[in-house]
Amino acid sequence: MGFLDYAPAPESASILSLRPEYGLFVDGEFVDGHGEPFVTISPATEERIAQVARADERDVDAAVAAARRAYERTWSRMSGTDRGKYLFRIARLVQERARELAVAESLDNGKPIRESRDVDIPLVAAWFFYYAGWADKLEYAGLGPRPRPLGVAAQVIPWNFPLLMAAWKIAPALAAGNTVVLKPAETTPLTALLLAEILQQADLPPGVVNILTGAGETGRTLVAHPGVDKVAFTGSTAVGRQIARAVAGTGRRLTLELGGKAANIVFDDAPLDEAVEGIVNGIFFNQGHVCCAGSRLLVQESIHDEVLDRLKRRLATLRLGDPLDKNTDIGAINSAEQLERIRELSAAGEQEGATRWSPECAIPDRGFWFAPTIFDGVTTSSRIAREEVFGPVLSVLTFRTLAEAVAKANNTPYGLSAGIWSEKGSRILAIADQLRAGVVWANTFNRFDPAAPFGGYKESGYGREGGRHGLHPYLSPSTLATPPAMIDTTGVTGSAATRASASARSAASGRGGKGNGK
């Protein structure tokens, strides 16, 4: 055993007491679904975890109806203080069951237990705790004195951070006074169903949160359901586009958190030890199944060789394998389908002339795995520089000048995140201004916090999650309208002969709230 070889340190799955079958969570109870049930497997072993119900149109109808009843009879009438207390309860229950949730997440998703234990689940609790405190303070959210909830929110979430995405969606919606129908991803339904148990333990009123498992068809039915007032989606840009089309003309509010192709820019004066850690964390965190992953390394030409050498040395120490092992750095790819996409794009990278490199890395016999991979000499027109791989694949490009770095970083239809590595503060701030991305990490990467708004520019979607801004998609503002513009230009009613009378009328008619939009 060399000094870098570690004895296995597996977390025990025995902490879980899973049921063999799970129904849908509708109106506070687990019920049978009307669709054909499906099986969720561990991507690390391809072994069955549990059978899960599939929601069809009837189930979506029932869940939306339950959410509507709960909204009208209970949740919208409850004081903000009490809504907040329910959210605090949920946060505490998540903390109490954190170890169990982390194991379930790693089992179902394939991510290393180190990440589910130290990142995902603590953030889930933090998210509920943060928004719990907002529930009775909505008049301070910057949307006027009496912002109103929207009603029933349809929320569709991805498989990369299953429970965390559920928390990102549910916590602000409930704090604002909305009720929810949530659809977790087909390959990672498990922790959402455990969350349903937690909601029961918290005694959350029936129907306030409903959880429908299923595949794309269930999601399509849900977001197009005429009974929902708000749609929130996290996932691919392709599906986000479809949803934006489906929602057009309905008056429903929409927020989309979609794909990314983040540039991680490393200048020649960067603190290289930290930068190398940041690059690794940026693209290999969660096997690169991260919408804001730093998948394009833009390194200044003069330090290209040194950064690549250091990066390769660091990658050689990463351990790939059993997600439940506490020593594991790189877990399993979430599904056979995703693995195929990563392979296909990597093959394209080679065909287009980039130099491929991976460390020596034993791949387990069963399950879905992909070794951490670096492509050097990537051109801006290459597919692996333009398309979201959503896997542990880093494309390396170089630049000479600051202007070139900014131009290359912004040369993408996406705009979710970006990284800057430099010891020069004035340069960081100037570049942060010029990057067209919703989150800019300077001398760090992949940091998340419930107090910090997150979301994209351009084709990475619209709306923000986290922070005060994360409440806005779930509230209708009571607009503060200002006088002078409200003269009646149709000339039908009244007279605005003097500025004073125009002002008075507009003050009267300006209330009541406009502000749809997104």
Added chain:
Amino acid sequence: MTRLSVPKTYKLYIGGAFPRSESGRTYPVTGPKGEFLAHAASASRKDSRDAVVAARAAQPGWVGASAYNRGQVLYRIAEMLEGRAQQFTDEILAQRGGRRTLAAAEVESAIDAWVWYAGWADKYAQVAGNANPVAGPYFTLSTPEPTGVVAVVAPQDSALLGLVCVVAPAIVSGNAVVAVAAESAPLSAISLAEVLATSDLPPGVVNILTGAPAQIAPWLASHADVNALDLTGAGSLEWVDLEVAAAETLTRVRRPEPGVPPLTLERITALTEVKTVWHPKSTR
């Protein structure tokens, strides 16, 4: 003997210049009794695309100007408009008819709208942004910044005020705008362009197209280099199709509203993106 007047040729406003439509097409603008007033240009697809190119080119410089500077430019627009209030009142009367006091009040309201939005230039980010108290040693701020190029369909039942109330909140944050004027009363919009052109507003920050919104708006809605589509005045168009077209590139859409929109901070922030910046804190 009365002097023979010199009527104005109304053209488009693109990139700070006043070109005719490349299509060579115009349409007659008439007063309330059907009397001929002038010809307005019928903007084409090519004109729309030229306007987007001009807006994109102008936007980085405009957002790069200081907020104080942008505020002064908007205030300058109010000053220029004030000096020409008489002309604008006459023009509204000619197009719309009605009482002179109403037309004068509309001009005054438009001037005051510029003043109101001018003051927001160096304040909206303070109100709409904040520091983020994250659970770790990081300095993190979230601030709004302009979304980029905004295409606007101006309110169709207002000659001047409606246009001002959609354009001013769009540009104050640093966006560049392509606005489609009220089809039946486009003369005030082009006269406003003359005001903009003499107010130190950089060429291309505001571009104004006249013609049929039903023909122009689809080109703007589907344009990949338009970041946001403000459909405030598009209520009588097939606006759902425009929203569907905008979905192709995830263009932000503001849906139609009746009448002239009130002055709100929300009109400014709706056309911005919130950017969150993180940096570690360390004593090393």
